[in-house]
Amino acid sequence: MVDMTTYWPVVLALGIGTFLIRFSFILIMDKLTLPDAVHRMLRFIPASVLTALIVPAVFLHGSSVISFEGWERAVAAFIAVLVAWKTKNVLATISVGMLVFWGLQAMI
Amino acid sequence: MSDNLSTFFAGVRRISPLTLGVAPFGMICGAVSVGAGMPEWGAIGMSLIIFAGASQLVATQLMAEHASMAVVILTGLVINMRMFMYSASLAPHFKGMNPVKKGVLAYLLTDQAYAISVARYGEPGSEVINKPLYYLGTAVTMWTCFNVSTVLGAYLGALIPPQWNLDFAIPLTFIAVVVPAVKDRPSLFAAVVAGxxxxxANPxxxxxxxMVGAVSGIAAGYVMERRQSDG
Structure with missing residues (x-):
């Protein structure tokens, strides 16, 4: 159970800290020019960060130990990748992925 | 003026399918906080003030385990450090605005609003649109969806059967956004290495x-692109 005496210090520190992270470059970029190398790296941010979020969520889903339980998530995610690649449609990707996942779970 | 309005709503339209993944996520954030012993206002306050679901879930988990406040705060901030990269990536598109407006845009920054806006900025015709307003359309949509669903989750979350595993909707929304963003061999390489x-590095x-995965991916993509362009 959460001890509510820690609530405000944690929420305010995390809230302010997260805001400063979000604000950082957006605020200072006017006065600063990024080196060319950094500019060329920016393009790889979406593919890298999102994939680094996806892979542990699909294969490890929340456990901090490496294990392959829950293979139906991996299969559903693979099919979702195919749907996203063929259709480029967000709605289709999420719906098909969820339906395949539920279908596989029902079968087990 | 109406041009600006249509730019804002173009952002709203483009991001609205992603609410399908974010709504369950917001509900989970609300439900988990209340389940861990917070009052409903505590769950809702967290989403309004921090507005970053993954770090909220982890912070709630750690608070429930009575981890020290320093560990809770640091862990949450490390999870949100990816937004330094989003901030750097969006900054050139928000140049010259006044700092208060920039602050509002920054507070609203999410994975989804970032990914959708940057995808649009890379497409033909993006030079003529009002980029901050397009982003604002995507970001306000995400903010509304996440906070409304946190309220629902806080009050009704106990009614959602856990075996639905709605948390899986979030990686699916990321897949829907990332696959079209992988357009060439360097970006594919970046994604594979990051994953x-x-x-x-998960343990x-x-x-x-x-962060280690993301930074490795960015470096890998950059190195491959340089080798290609050097012939």
């Missing part, structure tokens, strides 16, 4: 695996 490194403390 592999994040997988094996690192404070969720550092995410």
């Amino acid at each position: 592999l490194v994040a997988f094996f 690192l403390p404070y969720n550092l695996g995410l």
Whole structure:
């Protein structure tokens, strides 16, 4: 159970800290020019960060130990990748992925 | 004026399918906080003030385990450090605005609003649109969806059967956004390296695996692009 005496210090520190992270470059970029190398790296941010979020969520889903339980998530995610690649449609990707996942779970 | 309005709503339209993944996520954030012993206002306050679901879930988990406040705060901030990269990537598109407006845009920054806006900025015709307003359309949509669903989750979350595993909707929304963003061999290489490194680095403390994976992917993509352009 959460001890509510820690609530405000944690929420305010995390809230302010997260805001400063979000604000950082957006605020200072006017006065600063990024080196060319950094500019060329920016393009790889979406593919890298999102994939680094996806892979542990699909294969490890929340456990901090490496294990392959829950293979139906991996299969559903693979099919979702195919749907996203063929259709480029967000709605289709999420719906098909969820339906395949539920279908596989029902079968087990 | 009406041009600006249509730019704002173009952002709203483009991001609205992603609410399908974010709504369950917001509900989970609300439900988990209340389930861990917070009052409903506590769950809702967290989403309004922090507005970053993954770090909220981890913070709630750690608070429930009575981790020290320093560990809770640091772990949450490490998870949100990816937004330094989003901030750097969006900054050139928001140049010259007044700092207060920039602050509002920054507070609203999410994975989804970032990914959708940057995808649009890379498409033909993006030079003529009002980029901050397009982003604002995507960001306000995400903010509304996440906070409304946190309220629903806080009050009704106990009614959602856990075996629905709605948390899986979030990686699916990321898949829907990332696959079209992988357009060439360097970006494919970046994604593969980021995924592999994040997988094996997962046991690192404070969720550092995410940052290590992301940075490795960016470096890999950059190196491959340089080698290609050098012939």
